[in-house]
Amino acid sequence: MKALLKKLIRRPAAADQTEIIVEGARKATGGKARNRVVMTMAVFLAIYGAIAGRLVYLGMQEPADSGPPGSRVTASRPDIVDRNGEVLATDIKTASLFAEPRRIVDADEATERLANVLPDLDYEQTYRKLKSGTGFVWLKRQLTPKQQNEIMALGIPGIGFRTENRRFYPGGETAAHIVGLVNVDNQGIAGMEKYIDDQGLADLQASGLADAKELQPVKLSIDLRVQYILRDEIAAAIQRYNAIAAGAVVLSIKTGEVLAMASVPDFDPNNPYNAQDKDRLNRMSAGLYEMGSTFKSFTTGMALDSGKVTLESRFDASRPIRIGRQTINDFHGKGRVLTVPEVFIYSSNIGSAREAETVGIEGHREFLHRLGILERMQTELPEVAKPTEPKVWKQVHSITIAFGHGVSTTPLQTAVGCAALMSGLLIEPTFLPRTADEAMTSAKRVVSDYTVAGMRYLYRLNAEKGSGKRAQVPGYRVGGKTGTAEKVVNGRYSNDKRFNAFVAAFPMDDPQYIVLSIIDEPKPEKPGMGATAGSNAAVIVANIIRRSASMLGVKPDFGHENEPILVSYP
Amino acid sequence: MFRTSDMVLIAVMVSAAAFTYNTKHRAEDKLAEIRKIEAEIRYEQDSIDLLKADWSLLTQPSRLQKLTDIYEAELKLQPVEASQIGAIEDLPVKPVEIEDFSTQRLGGMADNAKDHTVTGAVLQ
Numbered sequence: 001m002k003a004l005l006k007k008l009i010r011r012p013a014a015a016d017q018t019e020i021i022v023e024g025a026r027k028a029t030g031g032k033a034r035n036r037v038v039m040t041m042a043v044f045l046a047i048y049g050a051i052a053g054r055l056v057y058l059g060m061q062e063p064a065d066s067g068p069p070g071s072r073v074t075a076s077r078p079d080i081v082d083r084n085g086e087v088l089a090t091d092i093k094t095a096s097l098f099a100e101p102r103r104i105v106d107a108d109e110a111t112e113r114l115a116n117v118l119p120d121l122d123y124e125q126t127y128r129k130l131k132s133g134t135g136f137v138w139l140k141r142q143l144t145p146k147q148q149n150e151i152m153a154l155g156i157p158g159i160g161f162r163t164e165n166r167r168f169y170p171g172g173e174t175a176a177h178i179v180g181l182v183n184v185d186n187q188g189i190a191g192m193e194k195y196i197d198d199q200g201l202a203d204l205q206a207s208g209l210a211d212a213k214e215l216q217p218v219k220l221s222i223d224l225r226v227q228y229i230l231r232d233e234i235a236a237a238i239q240r241y242n243a244i245a246a247g248a249v250v251l252s253i254k255t256g257e258v259l260a261m262a263s264v265p266d267f268d269p270n271n272p273y274n275a276q277d278k279d280r281l282n283r284m285s286a287g288l289y290e291m292g293s294t295f296k297s298f299t300t301g302m303a304l305d306s307g308k309v310t311l312e313s314r315f316d317a318s319r320p321i322r323i324g325r326q327t328i329n330d331f332h333g334k335g336r337v338l339t340v341p342e343v344f345i346y347s348s349n350i351g352s353a354r355e356a357e358t359v360g361i362e363g364h365r366e367f368l369h370r371l372g373i374l375e376r377m378q379t380e381l382p383e384v385a386k387p388t389e390p391k392v393w394k395q396v397h398s399i400t401i402a403f404g405h406g407v408s409t410t411p412l413q414t415a416v417g418c419a420a421l422m423s424g425l426l427i428e429p430t431f432l433p434r435t436a437d438e439a440m441t442s443a444k445r446v447v448s449d450y451t452v453a454g455m456r457y458l459y460r461l462n463a464e465k466g467s468g469k470r471a472q473v474p475g476y477r478v479g480g481k482t483g484t485a486e487k488v489v490n491g492r493y494s495n496d497k498r499f500n501a502f503v504a505a506f507p508m509d510d511p512q513y514i515v516l517s518i519i520d521e522p523k524p525e526k527p528g529m530g531a532t533a534g535s536n537a538a539v540i541v542a543n544i545i546r547r548s549a550s551m552l553g554v555k556p557d558f559g560h561e562n563e564p565i566l567v568s569y570p
Numbered sequence: 571m572f573r574t575s576d577m578v579l580i581a582v583m584v585s586a587a588a589f590t591y592n593t594k595h596r597a598e599d600k601l602a603e604i605r606k607i608e609a610e611i612r613y614e615q616d617s618i619d620l621l622k623a624d625w626s627l628l629t630q631p632s633r634l635q636k637l638t639d640i641y642e643a644e645l646k647l648q649p650v651e652a653s654q655i656g657a658i659e660d661l662p663v664k665p666v667e668i669e670d671f672s673t674q675r676l677g678g679m680a681d682n683a684k685d686h687t688v689t690g691a692v693l694q
Contacts (some may be wrong), residue, residue, distance in 0.1 A: 086626060087623065087626040145613055170626040171630055172630075174631070208658075228630075228632055232632070342632060474653070475653060546652070549652070550655055555655070556656075558653065
C-alpha cells in the first residue's frame with residue numbers, strides 16, 4: 001500500500017535538468033508512468049463499476065411493500081349555496097391516518113402518544129396493528145385538521161396521512177332531491193350536482209384545471225328556510241295521514257324559480273345507501289301521476305280562454321254522462337244545472353266534461369300542450385319524466401282528461417301550468433336564480449287576461465266556499481283547487497286508494513307563489529274523518545304558507561278577508 | 571512561491587465561495603420558511619372550509635327547530651302569527667293633542683315670565 005501511495009505521489013518539482021531528461025527517456029519506453037495510468041484507470045473503473053453494479057441491483061429489486069393504497073384523485077367541486085348564500089353542499093378535506101408497522105420503532109410508545117391525541121382510539125387493537133410488521137394499516141379515517149396537526153406534532157416515525165376531498169351536505173336530506181349526489185370520485189350523478197358537471201365542470205376536471213379556490217359557488221334558487229319548512233311539513237303529513245309518499249313545491253309565479261321542492265321518502269346524501277331505491281325517487285319532477293281534479297283548473301281555464309264560455313255560462317250536470325261502457329258521475333253531485341264557478345267549487349266531473357265538450361277534442365289537446373303539461377319539461381334537474389297521453393284523442397279521452405284522468409304528468413309541471421293560469425305567461429321552471437325581467441324574455445303568453453282574472457276569482461272562491469276551505473291562512477289570501485284522484489290498481493280505479501293533490505296560489509290579489517302538494521294513499525287522520533284532498537293535501541299547503549309566507553316576502557293583509565271580488569276586463 | 575496577486579485571487583475566490591454558500595444557505599432557509607407558511611396557509615384554509623361546514627351544520631333550520639322545541643317552555647317561545655307582522659306605514663298616525671288655552675288671558679303666554687324687551691310704548 002505504501003509503495004502504491006509513493007508511486008501515486010508526484011515527485012517534487014525541484015530537480016536538475018539531467019533527471020528530467022532521464023525521466024523523459026523512461027516515459028518514452030513506458031516505465032513507471034504507465035504503471036500509474038493503469039493504476040488510476042483501475043481505481044476509477046472499480047469505483048464506477050461498483051456504482052453501476054449497485055444501480056443494477058437496486059433496479060432489479062422490488063420496492064418494499066409499503067405505503068397507502070393507490071391514491072384516488074378526488075376532484076374539487078364548487079360549493080352549492082341557496083339563494084341567501086347558505087351552504088347546501090361543500091367539499092371538506094379529511095385526513096386519514098395510516099401507519100407502516102415495519103418502520104415503527106417503538107409500537108408501545110407510538111400507541112401511547114397517539115392515544116393522547118385520539119382518546120377514542122382502541123388501545124389494544126392499535127398496538128397489535130403496529131406490532132404486526134405488515135407494510136400498511138389504516139389507523140383512523142377522517143380526522144379533523146386539528147387532530148391531524150397534533151399527531152404531526154408528535155413526530156412519530158412510520159405514520160402518515162392521506163387527505164381526501166369529501167362532499168358534505170350540511171342539510172342532510174332537507175334538499176336531497178334538488179342538490180343531488182356525487183359518486184366516490186366526486187363526480188355528480190344526480191340532481192344539480194350532475195347538472196353542474198354537464199355544464200363543463202367535468203371537462204374542467206378532466207383537464208386538471210378545476211382548482212378548488214377558483215371555482216365560484218353555484219347559487220340555486222332554493223331558499224333553505226322554506227325548503228326545510230316544506231320538507232318538515234310533508235314528512236309530518238306522511239306520519240299524520242299514514243301515507244306512502246308525499247311531496248310539495250313552492251314556485252315563484254313571476255320568475256319561474258323553484259323556491260323549495262321536496263318529496264318524501266328521500267335519502268341522506270351524506271350516506272346515500274338507499275338513494276337508488278324505487279320509492280325514493282323525486283316524485284315532484286320524475287313521478288308521473290293522474291293529477292285528478294286539479295286538472296279542472298286547466299279545463300276551466302281552457303273553456304274561458306276559448307271565448308265560448310264565460311263565468312256566467314251554465315252546464316247541465318243533472319244527469320251522469322254515459323259514453324261507451326263508462327259512466328261519468330259527480331262525487332259531490334248537485335243534480336242540477338251549474339254555473340262555471342259552481343262547476344269549479346263543487347268539483348263537478350260532469351260539468352268539466354261538458355266544458356271540454358264545448359271546446360272540442362283538438363282544442364283540448366292543443367291547450368294542454370300550450371301550457372306545457374304534456375311536454376317533457378325543460379329544466380336543470382336531470383330527473384324529469386315525460387308525461388303520457390293517449391296516442392289518439394277520442395271523445396272519451398277528452399271527457400276523462402277534463403277531470404284529470406287518462407293523462408299522467410309530473411306535479412312540478414302541473415304547478416308550472418297553474419302559474420301560467422295565474423299570470424297568463426308560461427315560464428319554464430328553474431332551479432337557478434332568475435329575476436322577473438330575465439324571466440320575461442323567455443315567457444310565452446298562453447292565456448288571455450280575461451282567463452287570468454277569471455281563474456284568480458275561481459281559486460279564491462274555491463278556498464272560501466269550496467273544497468279548499470282548509471287551505472285558508474289568515475292574512476295571506478290563499479286560493480286553490482283540490483284534486484282527489486282514484487289510483488289505478490290492477491287496471492281498475494280503486495275506491496279506497498287515492499292520490500291527492502292541492503294546488504294553491506297566494507296572495508290572490510296579485511299571485512306571487514304557487515304551492516302544490518301531493519300525498520299518495522293518505523288514510524283518514526282519525527277514524528270517521530275524510531281522506532280527500534281537502535282534508536290532507538290542503539292542510540299541508542296551508543301549513544307551508546303559514547310558516548313560510550313571511551320569509552317569501554309576502555306581507556299579511558287583513559283588509560281582504562271578505563268576499564272575493566270579480567274583476568272583469570272589457 | 572506565492573505572489574501577492576495569487577494571495578489576493580485566492581482570498582477573492584474563497585470569499586466568493588463563502589458568499590455563494592451563504593446566499594444559497596439563506597435562500598434554502600427562506601424556501602423552507604415559505605414551504606412552512608404555505609403549509610400553514612393550507613391548514614388554515616382547510617380549517618376555514620371545515621368551520622364553514624360546521625357553521626352551516628349548526629345553523630341548519632332543522633337543528634334550530636329542535637332547539638326551539640327544547641327551550642320552548644323555558645324561554646316562552648311562540649310562533650309568529652301573521653297578525654303580528656306589519657310595516658311602519660301601517661301604524662296609525664299619533665293623534666295630535668291640543669291643549670285648551672282659551673280660559674287664560676292671552677292664552678296664558680304672558681304669565682310665564684317678565685318680558686325683558688322694553689319698547690317705547692311701555693311706561694318707564
